[in-house]
Amino acid sequence: MYVCNCNGIREREVRAAIAAGASRPVEIFKACDGKVQCARCVCDMRQMLDEEREVLKYAAE
Numbered sequence: 001m002y003v004c005n006c007n008g009i010r011e012r013e014v015r016a017a018i019a020a021g022a023s024r025p026v027e028i029f030k031a032c033d034g035k036v037q038c039a040r041c042v043c044d045m046r047q048m049l050d051e052e053r054e055v056l057k058y059a060a061e
């Protein structure tokens with residue numbers, strides 16, 4: 001599934017970028033060799049970042 005249609009960035013690429021240390025959408029774009037265009041995907045990226053933070057939070061408990 002594509003998260004960013006403008007750059008053709010898939011969900012698994014976003015998750016890989018987050019796992020590699022991206023903590024903001026701009027860092028996800030950089031890791032995926034993309035750049036912000038329409039920015040419609042930024043909310044989805046932020047949601048995925050929040051999900052990963054929640055997972056790490058519960059894993060640490």
Ligand code: FES
Binds near residue numbers: 004036
């Ligand atoms: S959908 Fe990602 S920049 Fe347009």
